[in-house]
Amino acid sequence: MPTPSHRAGEPVRAGIPEHGRVPRYYAVKTLLLALIEELGEGVALPSERELAERFEVSRVTFRQAVSELVLEGRLVRRQGSGTFVAPPKLVQPLALVSYTEGMRSQGVEPSRYLVTSEYMAADERLAADLGIEPGDPALHIERVLLADSERIGLESTYLSARRFPDLLSVFDPATSLYAYLTQQVGIVLAHAEERVETVLATPREALLIGTNPAVPMLLLHRLTRDDAGVPVERVRSLYRGDRFSFVTQLNL
Incomplete structure (x- = not known):
């Protein structure tokens, strides 16, 4: 050869x-x-x-x-x-910016469709992350993420139901949650802790995203706080490894 x-x-x-x-x-x-x-x-x-x-x-x-x-x-x-x-991979910055901002900065039109919207009782780990008590009500919003109509990810967001009592009834899940929180509620998002790992999608996740279960996925866990240090959201985002990559800037 x-x-x-x-x-x-x-x-x-x-x-x-x-x-x-x-x-x-x-x-x-x-x-x-x-x-x-x-x-x-x-x-x-x-x-x-x-x-x-x-x-x-x-x-x-x-x-x-x-x-x-x-x-x-x-x-x-x-x-x-x-x-x-294949086309080049989409790039999302590892920074405190929304999925919407990240996609539009590349000339890609983001969209989402709702899978789950529910109230749930927070277990101990979720309660600790959100700064609430175990058993307190939490909101769970699960959405498929799209880029130019192509399914590329699945996102689950958890928030305190007591802090955002009207969110499920007034928030449009097809739009940016960050935009709603900052523009409509007045939340100042100031800090986030984020962890990235590689996983394989579950059969359910692969079906929702429309990918081969054998394709490696990029899994992000994010905990976001406001300018007073109070937890705002916990997010689990799963992205197709064949279509997505991440970038960050490191400074001394």
Whole structure:
């Protein structure tokens, strides 16, 4: 098969094990990455047969390389049409900004649709996070997140029902909760603690988001406080790892 380029910084350089032997599927993956750069977003790959012959590998090896690139969000399969170069991942800043702000800053139109809107009794952990007593009423709003009508995430938000008694009846779940809290309620969001981890979606989550359960997900836990240090919300956000990435700025 053709020899992958070994220029510093290229994927195959980072993927070479100490013994120097590169798995054949990984070499194919590197060649496909170069091809993806040449083709550009939305362009279909040549046929599996053609590329397997060009790279001098079996179709099984070729499919393994393609499958990894699909999971990573570099390629997308379309039933009955073929495999295409995926669009760039969406980027959300790890900062105290809303999902709406993050998407619109990239020229993407955000939207949401409601899955769950309910009152619930806070367990000990939720009560501690929200600064209320165990058993006190809490609000739970669960929404699917969309970007240009594409489902990319699932968000669950928890708030104190006593602090926001009218929220479920007056808040439009298709809009930004941060905008409602700041503009309509007068809350000043001042501080947030956020933790990010990788997980696999549950069958229910995968169905709601419309993704393959095998695709890695990015899970964010956020606890937001107002300018008096009082907890405002606890949020659990699940994003498709093949369509989303996060960015932050670090300063000394």
